[in-house]
Amino acid sequence: MDKVKIIEIKKSVFEDNDRAANQLRKDLKQRGVYLLNLMSAPGSGKTTTLIQTINLLKDKIRIAVMEADIDSDVDAVKIKEATGVPSIQLHTGGMCHLDAEMTGQGLDNVALDDADLVILENVGNLVCPAEFDTGAVRNAMILSVPEGHDKPLKYPLMFTVCDVVVINKTDVMPYFDFDLDKCAEYIHMRNPNARIFPICAKTGEGVDAFANWLLNEVQQWKNSAC
């Protein structure tokens, strides 16, 4: 298996996270680097979705990935092997989220001069990561069909702070009581502007729409940075 760089993230000492996040976003803007914060519950398919998305985009823009995990390095290795893009693992040492300062510790280990887009795969958790601005340009989250369409009712903040909701594992829709229209209605209760992309990361179905949205975002960010 490929070796990947593993960064042990230290607890943040910075008290004003919103200020740190705004500063990080400003720095990234000046360098023309777009940061996407990708969140979800455990097992929703973040890594597989990333692999499909990166393989659609990697010839068009330069991408790097930071995989946050409590302990293992399974995901960073998987991403590197399946896409070839630079991928590092951030170990949170049991911490349940990343804030802007911790994200910055990760970014210090990414070659930002060679990246247009950095994707942060946050800790698998629908509660805590939603509370901390990481400094990303956009927050996206993945909700998988087996989790149920009622999740926006139960994890309101996560769906409020996300600009994009990717609904994954649509291939197993027939085996679960998942109502896509109801789900969209609940998501828009939390954030009327949220974009919704139903996909099947396993087969790649629908991933192009999400990838195109992301490509457009990165290009706009870079253009407005000039």
Place this chain on the structure above:
Amino acid sequence: MDKVKIIEIKKSVFEDNDRAANQLRKDLKQRGVYLLNLMSAPGSGKTTTLIQTINLLKDKIRIAVMEADIDSDVDAVKIKEATGVPSIQLHTGGMCHLDAEMTGQGLDNVALDDADLVILENVGNLVCPAEFDTGAVRNAMILSVPEGHDKPLKYPLMFTVCDVVVINKTDVMPYFDFDLDKCAEYIHMRNPNARIFPICAKTGEGVDAFANWLLNEVQQWKNSAC
């Protein structure tokens, strides 16, 4: 829809959670009440599993349920309607876990003289709830097949603190790359004594083994309390 009691849980002021948890366990022992702490990721099927389990046990022991949730009261209503046992909703107001003092706030609203078993359905989260002893006699968790068999590698503490792992949604095993043997191996890496119960809460398959284990636990706890 049935009305259920909703308790707004306040942040704990008690600093030594382990001491509070031990005290709570001692109090429950004296009253002959068994507390089970049930944890899982969002959407793993905690509520459906509880309904099936309670319906198997409610003629043998007296059961009450505390449903912890950030905001909604969907689960407590569902439990009450489907089983008829007393069920209250604990609102955590955005908090990602329950500790012993918060669990105690909930128990103050349960008729403990009429209960042999109280089940606490913790917040859907594989990270934070694992860090706090709630005062329960046992910790159980549900891992659902769509989440993947690698979860014990990625959420080590959760699997270390759980005495029981219920593997739910076995009916969809053919549609997911889930290796039950590997999963059991990973679980036992974290906790060699963990019991594993594969079930399908939707059809009820396998739930009797889990329910029998729980019944035996409650009876032993009550007997040793005399």
